[in-house]
Amino acid sequence: MSLRALGQLAVLMIPALVSAATITVRKDGSGDYSVLQNALDAVANGDTILIGPGDFADPTTIALPGYSYPVVSYAVVRTPELTIIGSGAGITAIGPTNFEGGGLPNTPQGLTCDMADARLTIRNLTVGNCELGLVVEGVLTMSDCQVHNTNIGMYWLPSGAVVSSSVLDLLVHGRWVRSGSVMALRRPVAW
Numbered sequence: 001m002s003l004r005a006l007g008q009l010a011v012l013m014i015p016a017l018v019s020a021a022t023i024t025v026r027k028d029g030s031g032d033y034s035v036l037q038n039a040l041d042a043v044a045n046g047d048t049i050l051i052g053p054g055d056f057a058d059p060t061t062i063a064l065p066g067y068s069y070p071v072v073s074y075a076v077v078r079t080p081e082l083t084i085i086g087s088g089a090g091i092t093a094i095g096p097t098n099f100e101g102g103g104l105p106n107t108p109q110g111l112t113c114d115m116a117d118a119r120l121t122i123r124n125l126t127v128g129n130c131e132l133g134l135v136v137e138g139v140l141t142m143s144d145c146q147v148h149n150t151n152i153g154m155y156w157l158p159s160g161a162v163v164s165s166s167v168l169d170l171l172v173h174g175r176w177v178r179s180g181s182v183m184a185l186r187r188p189v190a191w
Contacts, residue, residue: 020046077113086125101131
């Protein structure tokens with residue numbers, strides 16, 4: 001085999017040697033990060049974020065296409081393929097401590113993922129106390145979660161969502177908005 005062929009083979013094998021990372025977020029500073037958004041900004045495609053107990057209520061202001069004003073989000077996902085796992089619904093919470101909303105439309109948002117090619121998985125956490133709980137483009141897989149105290153529980157497009165073993169406890173006006181997609185609810189899902 002020529003030296004050039006060996007070099008090409010080595011370049012092709014490099015992605016196989018790179019594995020997805022697991023990043024921890026702990027409010028007490030014992031993890032890789034103590035602020036959720038810092039971990040979300042550091043992850044690579046295919047990584048997993050493990051979030052410890054606590055309220056993660058650090059807002060981030062973002063510019064989203066189609067909005068003439070800045071949008072506040074408590075978790076902005078910027079990586080197309082990501083898994084986020086909390087310590088349990090009601091134990092790990094994303095969003096403000098008390099309800100914020102009713103001002104500008106669609107802000108604040110609990111979790112925002114505005115990439116059409118996204119494949120986002122979330123498990124074992126609560127998102128709430130926002131105008132919009134979840135805003136997701138692409139494919140969402142959600143299990144063992146709670147979305148509560150929002151004016152709009154979830155907005156997603158274009159590819160759909162699978163929601164299982166989750167509590168959709170929308171206490172303010174309680175509606176689900178979806179556009180151009182199919183949502184599969186797998187039991188048990190509590191409304």
